[in-house]
Amino acid sequence: MRISGPRRGATIAYVFLGLSVAQTLIALIVGSTTLCTALLVVTSLAAIASILVGIRSRRPAFALPWWLLLASCIASAFGGMLTGALATADNPVPLTPQLIMLLTYPLQVAAAVTWLRAYAPATARTVSIDSTIVGVGALITVWVLLLAPAFAQHAPASDPRFSSATHLVFDAIVLAVVTHVAYTSARGNRAFGMIFGAFLTQLIGDGLLAIDAAQGTAIRGGSYMAVFITTYGLFAAAALHPSMVDIGTGAGSVPDRFRQRFVEVAAICMLAAAIPAARPPFGVWDQVVRAVLISCLIAGVLLRSERAVRTIAGKESDARHLAMHDELTGLSNRASLYAEHAALDRHGPFEPMSLLFMDLDNFKLVNDSYGHRTGDELIKAAAERLANVVGDRGWVHRHGGDEFVVTTYLDPERTDALARAILDEFSKPFTLRRVRVTLSTSIGIARTTGGKTPPNLDDLIREADSAMYHAKSRGTGSYAFFDDQLRASAVEQLKVTTDLTESLDDHEFELYYQSIIDVATGETAAFEALIRWHHDGIVHPPEYFIPIAESSDIIIDIGRWALGRACEQLAQWRNAIDGGNQAVSVNLSARQLRDVDFVSTVTDTLAAYGLPASALWLELTETALIDDDDIALTILEQLSSLGVTICIDDFGIGYSALGNLNKYPIDVVKIDKSFIAALGTQDEGDPKHHVLVTSIEAMSTALGLITVAEGVESADQLEQVKAIGCQFAQGWLFGMPLPMMQPWTDHVRPASQLRAQGQ
Structure with missing residues (x-):
């Protein structure tokens, strides 16, 4: 059977990844430095070629991060091969190749941050703070375990402890960013899952290198090099997988899932607190550096806490706004109407108040003829027009459906004028996207007399609703006040x-x-x-x-x-x-x-x-x-x-x-x-x-x-x-x-x- 299309691309990606994992296992089992080096060189060059092929053949719409990853792989591979060419018995890890390989990590950070901003711009700042906290925590850890001992021993700049410490700090930052993207916007994307795996295996490899460096056994062909074979394989497989074109194209607002990053943040903070306590400082200079770094970590945690509080407060404010406002029109809703009424001073005296209850005549005809989307557009246009007419003369609420409520403290004459102004404005056509609609509105008005007794909102709405239907009985596009005759009719109806x-x-x-x-x-x-x-x-x-x-x-x-x-x-x-x-x-x-x-x-x-x-x-x-x-x-x-x-x-x-x-x-x-x-x-x-x-x-x-x-x-x-x-x-x-x-x-x-x- 012939395999073609996206399925064929996925198969090639998985085959490449499988070969890389197999080479890693062979290198670990055989334990030959020469074999490990040869396999790593072959895999790295094949990975660079595969990433280039993936970018050129699939042409992702959001290609910048892929080019950054390609550049990071080139820097890493070139630095590794240069190390083999320049290494000597006295200097197995020369400084120049280390500096070249160091370029790998800023490029990876740039790629990760680019994806973050594309996928989750609303949470980018929060994730950046968390990633910085992780980076500071990692810096404290490597300072105590690697850098401080190296400085105390006056180690040369080519000492692998300096480079491995730098690698670990960047690894922690990149992994924090990628973790957020992998568990939010890019969740379920196979290619991004492979990228996440690549950064994770890179962290493991750099961790093994750091252990060797701390023990003074960092030689070319160590176990960390075998792990890097899988890292290159994952990068290449991600670029070859068909889903790579979808990474970065689903930009939008996504919820911030701190829980997925919490393990990483908590673990690094615990290490940053425990390791300095277990390792005594080498002198005053070491104590000062530790204090500064720990202060930076605390400052980051406090900043993150402050932002979390502000975020929670903002969400609560948004929730209160949504609970009190109509989602379609942005007007205050029925709940807001009752809440505002309940907030009135219950001790009086109360000012006379009018409540205008209105709906759109023949709205259902528009809704049925042109669809609910046009109906919603008409409701929004009507709400905007009503709010403009009322202005500062009262408060406008959407009661539900095509019904609106206006409350005002105007006197009866001005209330009458307001009702006429609303009718005049609604007699003008509504120009919508699909159709030009001319309809009217019917208004019922109920009024309180004021005094020491607070008005009953339910009674006002019922009376205004009764007056509105009385207005409709006289013809659309009219208004009526609730009077003694209507009250008697309402009592009789009850x-x-x-x-x-x-x-x-x-x-x-x-x-x-x-x-x-x-x-x-x-x-x-x-x-x-x-x-x-x-x-x-x-x-x-x-x-x-x-x-x-x-x-x-x-x-x-x-x-x-x-x-x-x-x-x-x-x-x-x-x-x-x-x-x-x-x-x-x-x-x-x-x-x-x-x-x-x-x-x-x-x-x-x-x-x-x-x-x-x-x-x-x-x-x-x-x-x-x-x-x-x-x-x-x-x-x-x-x-x-x-x-x-x-x-x-x-x-x-x-x-x-x-x-x-x-x-x-x-x-x-x-x-x-x-x-x-x-x-x-x-x-x-x-x-x-x-x-x-x-x-x-x-x-x-x-x-x-x-x-x-x-x-x-x-x-x-x-x-x-x-x-x-x-x-x-x-x-x-x-x-x-x-x-x-x-x-x-x-x-x-x-x-x-x-x-x-x-x-």
């Missing part, structure tokens, strides 16, 4: 909500039924179940309590009851009429279309009363499809697949009507009664509405849908909808909604037959 929770147990709900007629035959096709609430001696229509119920989860329980009661009644009618195949239509709320258990509720209810899915029609308005439309689509598709008939009610006055017909599994279109009422008589009716009804019916027929004309109240209207082509009609002409009655004897056709006729 009372109704409370009463509704008890009404199911008190059996206060009842279903009324209205016929849906086949206009061609006059036969009853189905019945719509309409809920009524008997409370306080009054029969309340759904318009009174359903909108309030939909503001809480009580609508789920009411809807479940209505579904069960309608199916129970239908089952009784079918059993009373042998072979009856009646259908019943039940209205759905928007919250039921977000109830993940709704499909199982329908199937369980049908099974409980022995009804087929075709016996059930479910009616929903277009507005019920606006929120969480993906969830609604999933639920409706599941119901349709069961055979349940899906009807869209009040068609033509809602949101994105044509799109809903195409998107959702609709079976029946119920044309809103306002269009039918405008038909009037054939002589006096509005021709525009006649065209609209005709267009809706034609479009529905083309899509294979059934049409039901709602609100038919006269024979003339019936004739018109029949002429237009509507298959079914519903309205007071055929009877008012009535409570449970005896089974109808008319022929009633199931929904499946209706769909077949519609097609």
